[in-house]
Amino acid sequence: MSSKMTRLVFSLNKRQLVNSIACTRNLSTSRFFLAPQFLESADEAVSDIKSGSKLLVGGFGLCGIPENLIAGLLKTKVDNLTVVSNNAGVDTFGLGLLLKQKQIKRMISSYVGENAEFERQYLQGELEVELTPQGTLAERIRAGGAGIPAFFTPTAYGTLVHEGGSPIKYNKDGTIAIHSMPREERIFNGRNFIMEEGITGDFALVKAWKADKAGNLIFRKTANNFNHPMAKAAKITIAEVEEIVEIGEIPPDQVHIPSIYVQKVIQGPSYEKRIERVILAKSDAGDKELSPAAKMREKIVRRAACEFQDGMYANLGIGMPMLASNFIPPSMTVHLQSENGILGLGPFPTKEEVDPDLINAGKQTVTAIPGSSYFSSDESFAMIRGGHVDLTILGAMQVSQSGDLANWMIPGKMVKGMGGAMDLVAVADTKVVVAMEHTAKGGKHKILENCSLPLTGMKCVDMVITEMGVFELQEGELVLTEIDPDTSLDSVRAATGCSFKVADNLKQMSQL
Secondary structure (H helix, E strand, C coil), rough: CCHHHHHHHHHHHHHCCCCCCCCHHHCCCCCCCCCCCCCCCCHHHCCCCCCCCEEEEEEEEECCCCCCHCCCHHCCCCEEEEEEECCCCECCECCHHHHHHHCEEEEEEECCCCCHHHHHHHHHHCCEEEEEHHHHHHHHHHHHHHCCCCCEECCCCCCCCHCCCCCECCCCCCCEEECCCCCCCCEECEEEEEEEECCEEEEEEEEEEEECCCCCCCHHHCCCHHHHHHHHCCEEEEEEEEEEECCCCCHHHHHCCCHHHCCCEEECCCCCCCCCCCCCCCCCCCCCCHHHHHHHHHHHHHHHHCCCCCCCCHHHHHHHHHHHHHCCCCCCCCCECCCCCEEEEEECCHHHCCCCCEEECCEECCCCCEEECHHHHHHHHHHCCCCCCCEEEEEECEECCCCCCCCCCCCCCCCCCCCCHHEEEEEEEEEEEEEEEEEHHHHEEEEEECCCCCCCCCCCCCCCEEECCCEEEECCCCEEEEEECCHHHHHHHHHHHHHEEEEEEEECCCCC
């Protein structure tokens, strides 16, 4: 065969190959592989979003939300939207503004927070709400973006998420119009798992720190959060950024989101970057007399701090558990992990150190210690679900005699969501410590034979610390191992709603 004929055959084969690839791409559910468009405004970027679309909206609380793109949607007034977002904004900012204009039909979230309009619409049957554990939500989005239709997780086994029946939509009379469906269950290696389906969307609205002119993205600190997995899970990803830089200014090995996932980019003209909870470091005001309630909480917290060990990785819940970090001895290093994407939490900042891109899972301003790292929400829960966190300390409404935990829902009241608690307590290799007051208001029992409230996890608690003492779950039984020196055994029994064993070597309650 002549060289000319060889070139002709190669040319024809190459053309057939290109056509074949084009056909394959046409058969795909994905978009055509085109370079990202750099647009002038948020209004232009969201102009293709139609009523009834499914949107993946990045952010954690108000940190890292695509505020300019949300403002663009407010102008278009498209409605009947399904919005997947960890949170629902607040009444006057973020997704709360879309709720106010009744543009959202259904929210798929893990924690909706404080939003009066959200609460009103949900309880009046105007809004559908699908609550999903935070780590499961992150993994469902990651899986969807990776082309994985479903997966099995230990999170939420034995809860309403697993069994179904959680209210998604109410009727006007308060009865349930739509309830959640049960999940398939299966046993792997002797452990219980439930099946969750991947999530994809028509559009993803994400906020990044920088984009280069090729469309590669990077995030800043804890503003990474849900933006990262969401950018990969939609047919069309629209990114708003603070800065657009030349190609090469973001080194290839530092790119968080490669350009293949990004279709549209805008540079936001301005950013309010509102902070939900500005918490500042307290100056040393001397020895201030604590109230009796504060003394009781400190007693619980100081005992909880005894569970820290040098070099361990720990996750601390919102409120009293987080205070345990104040009593870590100076000679000890404890790496604090937060679900929203930071390993190496530091103390609260000074006024000058406040950074809206650096918050904890409680949406509070924080700092980071030397050697810390930032990552996405799906990466954060891979650490948790994979058993890499040694200790989690969290609060509770109820704990059962067998170690069941309830801390997220009171039927008949507005449900804020479970957040990351179901994920944190579902891990076999993580020690789960509950730090709580021994009784509720009016002396109502919180340690019971069986939890009466919907569960967060089954047989997941290893230790319960209250102001009266310490209980441990030993071979499936509740055992009192430490007692407060100012408390009698009879008082503990009277304040506890179930029977328990007393350790032969009952000790005085430890304190740091």
